[in-house]
Amino acid sequence: MVLSPVENVIARIREIAGDRVSQGQADREAHSHGESWHAAPLPDAVVYAQNAEEVARIARICHDARVPLIPFGTGTSLEGHVTAVKGGITLDLSRMNKIVEVNSEDLDCTIEPGVTRLQLNDHIRDRGLFFPIDPGADASLGGMASTRASGTNAVRYGTMRENVLALEVVLADGTALRTGTRARKSAAGYDLTKLFVGAEGTLGIITRLSLRLHGIPETIVAAVCSFETLGGAVDTVIQTIQSGIPIARVELLDDVQMDAVNRYSKLSYAATSTLFFEFHGTPRAVEEHVARVREIASENGGGAFSWAENTEQRNALWKARHTAYYAALALRPGSKGWSTDVCVPISRLTQCVLQTKADIEASGLLAPIVGHVGDGNFHLAHVIDPDDRDLLARTYAFNERLADRALAFGGTCTGEHGIGTGKMRFLEIEAGEGAIETMSRIKRTLDPNNIMNPGKILRLPENSDAAKLF
């Protein structure tokens, strides 16, 4: 019997990983998608990796045989990042979940890629430390680095871009490298750390991360404030940022989303445009910042602040925010989600959000708006039926207009979800020929056989003529 290249690769990986190789339908199905709807075939096998050395050996086997290798964390990405568009091997890194070391004095830690953000935060809480990047889902930190994740705290603490100190990475041909040290800053050569952060597994597989940690602030205060108008809510955020108040979180939920959250989390906030705030700092500083933001809000049609001062109340508040996506899907039971995000310079945010809201209404779509508006970043959760081809086409056309609008305002087609398979065309428009060619050169030199998560960020050569890729 002659084995196909993929079968041959699977047999060779079995020699290394034994029964941690799975070809079961359920396993392959579970690893074929993230949390959003993006159609794709299944991988040929799923391998549960155990250590970096094994990852290097598996990569080398796939490289030699030109079989795709797709890294997988928790499957919570939103743009089809983990789909097996060309089949191949999905490498599940969730069992590589050791917290290698925590250096409290240096406010950093070193972990394996399968560690999730809640696992890390549970581990370091007793030391008075926390890791701020919070995309909502309890994602793996390897996955969060790979998609350059961001979330509610980014306005104060930055994104994964600012909070990854160094990585260990395995390239397609099995070459292992370390991209930096634990030093807070360095001018030593090309910034390879930042090259792999956000590369979506297309340049290499992250096998270890050193992360910045932060001290849990002495004082944390959260509040909710309802607004008469969407514009008033957004203007409040703009003025807060422009006045230099170091707000820790500021989240927008529009009327449709607040209605969904109230139903889903059994809450009774007003179903109007609403901001969720959080303030971090020393007691007097927080007091001063809160007073200024209340003033700004009230000038923009904001109502009374509803406070959450203790940890339990705060957790309830942020849980409501974090379940916004599931709350949106629950508006139409049995539906799927198609989430999209853009990010614009903050001076253009009001205009961009209002035009988008009008477009949703004109298009007859169900798409609540939520946003990390302190960064100029907002999201829509399209509630869809994947079998309704007409709805899909209208949704795609809407997303195209949204991306065009963001670009016209000097922004980006994605603030934090990434490109995956879902936004390759938008990336081409945003980046332009010179940047796409530069990215392609880097991809080709580090992964000449195009085995590393192929067909994400950059098109497959055979799809160069495809008009649309959704």
Next chain:
Amino acid sequence: MVLSPVENVIARIREIAGDRVSQGQADREAHSHGESWHAAPLPDAVVYAQNAEEVARIARICHDARVPLIPFGTGTSLEGHVTAVKGGITLDLSRMNKIVEVNSEDLDCTIEPGVTRLQLNDHIRDRGLFFPIDPGADASLGGMASTRASGTNAVRYGTMRENVLALEVVLADGTALRTGTRARKSAAGYDLTKLFVGAEGTLGIITRLSLRLHGIPETIVAAVCSFETLGGAVDTVIQTIQSGIPIARVELLDDVQMDAVNRYSKLSYAATSTLFFEFHGTPRAVEEHVARVREIASENGGGAFSWAENTEQRNALWKARHTAYYAALALRPGSKGWSTDVCVPISRLTQCVLQTKADIEASGLLAPIVGHVGDGNFHLAHVIDPDDRDLLARTYAFNERLADRALAFGGTCTGEHGIGTGKMRFLEIEAGEGAIETMSRIKRTLDPNNIMNPGKILRLPENSDAAKLF
């Protein structure tokens, strides 16, 4: 008459740039070095570039003829970044110094690479804005991006890595690209911005930058505090950072450096280890932060705080700090400087500084210590006579021990000065084979003829056996 390849290139560039091409000895000499001592031949010609299109045409000419092209800003770098190790064309970008736009509401600006940091700050002061990265010298912002500059404010505001939003770049073959948008964050493809920040002109030439700006804080307070011991000063910094106080600047000057500063700037501070502090924020927050730091300092043998509350006093204080390098050189009139820096995790800073101080004394070197110690970063300004070969050899050996020490403590061989020609061997040790090979692949794919500032960061092929490169 047959022209050599370089003469031919110069003739072709003259067709584009006319009398902005200079082959005069004085011009070539002035463009052959930065502010430190690194021996190198002169470039064959200096070209004063006028716009990005011209840069692209010149790059293409050099690429086709395999003639080196060395970007030059203000010549204030410290590791031989602008030396013409293989001759060729030095491209002076100082005349490309237009401030293209300032977006006050978005706290950003777009500028040409020859704009200097003081020029930018003068331009935006009236709008209540400032650009925080301050390496001391009035460097060009293109050069500061290229060396990933940092400086006194980095502990609060980050380095060029965190403050460059997007770049326009010309590659070796003349390809022009834009690496991002004005959005505060983006997950759209590979982070090309961060790849060119710190690449020291070896991957392409920056022709335009979009930068983050910051609001001038409502309250700014600066102070100087003398310590009984060097260890007490460093421990004060460590405890301040660990307690999460968002200090804006904290600079260490050791006894030798304070003596030099007193003489040079005609001041009368105690000639002992000293910290210079600056606090930014709202009035009550600053008050609270100052009180905590005074407490920490006094527990560590710090004396009274000497205050500088108004702008004039503050400027005098920071001028003294910024002239530290020239003050060090003035200790031995006629001497040259050889500056070096390392950066370590902050918990190892005391040990690293004390061991280094002991090594200076044991080696009989004159090398005052200054440092952006809030980041774990410190500098030595070796005061040298370039004709004293024995002293040079001892200095190099000392620097090797310093880099080894920083690496052993989990740090980096340079926190902010960069690699240039001066630290290529240290980079090789720090980064390791996998990372050096990855950097080399990126270099080769973007600059296949190795014309972009060759012999910096990565060795020239012909020097692969050279034992030492100083």
